[in-house]
Amino acid sequence: MKAIVCPRYGGPEVLEFRDVPIPEPKADEVRVKVLATSVTSGDSRMRAARFPPGMGLIARPFLGWRGPRQPILGTEIAGIVDAVGVGITRYRPGDAVMAFPGGKMGCHAEYRCVAESGPIAPKPDGLSFAKAATLCFGGSTALHFLEVAAVAPGDRVLVIGASGAVGSALVQLARHRGAHVTAVCSARNADLVRGLGAEAVIDHATTDFRGDPGAYDVIFETVGSMTTRDALPLLRPHGRFVAIAAGLRDMLATIGAPGRQGRRVIAGPATERPEHVQQLADLVTGGTLRPVVDGTYAFDDIAAAHAYVDTGRKRGSVAILLDPAARD
Numbered sequence: 001m002k003a004i005v006c007p008r009y010g011g012p013e014v015l016e017f018r019d020v021p022i023p024e025p026k027a028d029e030v031r032v033k034v035l036a037t038s039v040t041s042g043d044s045r046m047r048a049a050r051f052p053p054g055m056g057l058i059a060r061p062f063l064g065w066r067g068p069r070q071p072i073l074g075t076e077i078a079g080i081v082d083a084v085g086v087g088i089t090r091y092r093p094g095d096a097v098m099a100f101p102g103g104k105m106g107c108h109a110e111y112r113c114v115a116e117s118g119p120i121a122p123k124p125d126g127l128s129f130a131k132a133a134t135l136c137f138g139g140s141t142a143l144h145f146l147e148v149a150a151v152a153p154g155d156r157v158l159v160i161g162a163s164g165a166v167g168s169a170l171v172q173l174a175r176h177r178g179a180h181v182t183a184v185c186s187a188r189n190a191d192l193v194r195g196l197g198a199e200a201v202i203d204h205a206t207t208d209f210r211g212d213p214g215a216y217d218v219i220f221e222t223v224g225s226m227t228t229r230d231a232l233p234l235l236r237p238h239g240r241f242v243a244i245a246a247g248l249r250d251m252l253a254t255i256g257a258p259g260r261q262g263r264r265v266i267a268g269p270a271t272e273r274p275e276h277v278q279q280l281a282d283l284v285t286g287g288t289l290r291p292v293v294d295g296t297y298a299f300d301d302i303a304a305a306h307a308y309v310d311t312g313r314k315r316g317s318v319a320i321l322l323d324p325a326a327r328d
């Protein structure tokens with residue numbers, strides 16, 4: 001099969017189109033013929049070894065010194081089951097599915113095997129494969145941090161980076177929990193985030209939102225533009241600062257310090273739970289969650305998609321089509 005391989009860390013030009021063996025499903029796995037996948041901020045970071053501040057030396061022994069230990073990037077897919085292991089009962093060849101191998105990656109390929117009990121769910125009817133393939137990276141991250149921050153009805157929530165993959169899911173799902181959402185993005189994305197449910201929008205290019213003490217119960221920071229020291233005064237007592245693009249300093253700040261009046265810092269990797277995939281599919285089917293797709297690229301044009309994601313300005317997600325019909 002064709003796969004996109006990242007043999008060493010670097011710019012989009014390091015990516016290579018290669019022939020690799022088609023994986024055989026184990027007894028408890030289904031094999032998915034991939035019709036669409038995505039290039040996420042996670043793929044872009046991994047390809048470029050652009051680890052959060054202070055995390056480089058910690059990350060490389062686990063993720064690879066000179067290049068990614070898993071050289072086929074890509075965290076999520078949508079496609080058709082084309083083979084099943086002997087123990088499979090829930091899926092049959094021909095089923096349309098979406099899956100989120102997440103940090104295990106390996107999705108930028110024509111086939112990907114996934115455990116039946118793992119992060120896989122039937123694709124919602126009426127949702128394109130392209131949209132289904134962009135739902136989980138931002139969606140699962142949002143579900144995790146909303147849960148950990150215990151966002152409750154009436155909470156005043158600030159989402160910094162509201163127009164990104166994680167931010168666009170956070171805005172919608174925080175609203176669904178009954179929170180009042182203020183979104184931070186640039187002016188060109190104001191209508192988008194209002195359409196997702198934000199009641200107030202702040203343009204980060206023209207407005208300094210650091211001068212509003214005690215305004216929020218929860219701040220979700222998906223950009224890395226606000227430090228813990230800046231964020232804590234904006235929180236009410238017992239508020240939560242959720243540093244999703246956290247560097248080492250934010251991680252250390254989770255330990256706590258005197259004088260915070262119960263304000264907490266939450267940081268670290270999101271837990272990728274298999275049940276999130278079905279949950280996200282249900283939220284789409286129920287009309288609560290709408291995947292935001294910025295644009296689509298052909299599989300053999302994936303380097304251009306990486307270059308765009310590298311800008312840090314995409315809206316929602318970028319889909320990669322292995323079959324042009326996956327767009328609709």
Ligand SMILES: NC(=O)c1ccc[n+]([C@@H]2O[C@H](COP(=O)([O-])OP(=O)(O)OC[C@H]3O[C@@H](n4cnc5c(N)ncnc54)[C@H](OP(=O)(O)O)[C@@H]3O)[C@@H](O)[C@H]2O)c1
Nearest residue numbers: 041161163164165166185186204222245269270312313314
């Ligand atoms: N902790 C975890 O487990 C975890 C999981 C997933 C992702 N992440 C991290 O979370 C971060 C966000 O991921 P993502 O995929 O959502 O990123 P993304 O889609 O690339 O975010 C792009 C968005 O950020 C906005 N933006 C850029 N600068 C901004 C600023 N100064 N203020 C407000 N908005 C700004 C842009 O909007 P404008 O163009 O309008 O400015 C753009 O729409 C990444 O650092 C990623 O590595 C962490």
